[in-house]
Amino acid sequence: MFDLDKSAITEHPRLKLLHDVVPIDTHLDNIEKFIRICYEEQGWDVAQAGRVIALRGTDKGRLSSAFKASLYLGKYRDMANTKRFLQNMVAAGHSYEPIRGESILFLFIGVGKPVYDHMVTYTVGRPTRIAGGQRANVPWGFELPVEAKNPEEYEEELERIRTVIRLAKQDRVEQMQAARAKLPVGYIMPPFLMEFSEEALIKTIFRQRLFEKGAQGATVDIVSDMLNACMLLDEEKWTFLIDYHGPHLQQWEKAMRTLRKEQCTIGDIATKLELPLEQVLQMNLYDLLLESVGKLPPSMWEKQR
Incomplete structure (x- = not known):
């Protein structure tokens, strides 16, 4: 049974969660319950790494990509050969079509808006984006930048978020659509989903945000969690792909x-x-x-x- 590691979110050293105005623990309990019902009980493997949960990997058991690689290469006798795509196509530099249509659906919890902005720029190979961006959903707190040298300087940002929530949800003086304009850049977004093709992950997202130097620290943290979640789903596949596309x-x-x-x-x-x-x-x-x-x-x- 899937158990959400809530401590990876609620005890993260850079997250300032507003438990006093947002029922975060209740939200997390409900998310855990419905991950079990909507994904785990339907036969999907669910894997959590830090603040990222891989809910559904379509290339289950690597059999879908095995079948497609066999068709691509005209091999019809052993179409369930799960090593063919890696050893006969990736190693030879051939087409990545067998995993271009295979995707992984990620749930992000406790992630700041700057990281979301870095991730949403990837549109090729991203069929799903749910509840992201500047929406009327209530923010959960503030994420300190990795590069912050004086954390106490950001306390006022936390108070700004509290004010926005009270203004829109408690006092109802303003609609959230209007009050959100007062939010600081680094507010923690409510949970959101992004789905990426496996080809886009290994060739673009992991390469640009993880393998190559230069990505912002908070984004590196989250993309590392994404890669670790992929490894939990299929360590052999992702180790092989990293060998051909890694740092x-x-x-x-x-x-x-x-x-x-x-x-x-x-x-x-x-x-x-x-x-x-x-x-x-x-x-x-x-x-x-x-x-x-x-x-x-x-x-x-x-x-x-």
């Missing part, structure tokens, strides 16, 4: 460009690493290149820290 690719491209531009020798690399040439000659060549000519510069966020 090491950026380092390898940097190494290739540097080698082509600077015409480096093994001696030059030994000098870069400040190591004796004899030691460098005994090192693993792949690791050696990534550590020297493939070393990436710090991102904007890393420089600010």
Whole structure:
């Protein structure tokens, strides 16, 4: 039976939840109950990683992509071969059609509006978006930025959110549609859904927001939760896909460009690493290149820290 890990949300160090004006615990209990009824009891595997819950992965048991990969390759005798897409198509750089139509539905709980804004920019491969954006739904609190150096400076933002809720829901002086204009940028959105094709996840979202440096810290946290939820659904598939699309690719491209531009020798690399040439000659060549000519510069966020 699925049990929602409420502590991952209510005890998160950067979340300032307004339990005094929003019945958050009751909401979480209801969400847990209906995840069981609407998804788990219908045969879907549900996986939670932090503040992200993968409710439904359509490529269940990897059998749908197995059937499609078999048709693509004209292999009709073993169409339930769940390794064919990975080993015969991904490894060969062929089409990703077998997982382009397979998607994962994610539920986000306790996520700030800036992260939502970063995620909603992805429209290709996203068939579903529910209850996101600036809506009349009640905010749950305030999410401190990862980069915040003085958390106490954000207390007034929490009070602004309280004021908006009282104005619209308790005193009913204004409609929420109007009062929401007073919300600070970092308010915690009520739970929302986004569904992405698996191809979009591995080729675009995970690459741009996780594998490549530069994404904002809060967004990295949530996209990491998304990837971890995918791993819980099918670790073999996502480990294989990461091997072909993961963060090491950026380092390898940097190494290739540097080698082509600077015409480096093994001696030059030994000098870069400040190591004796004899030691460098005994090192693993792949690791050696990534550590020297493939070393990436710090991102904007890393420089600010």
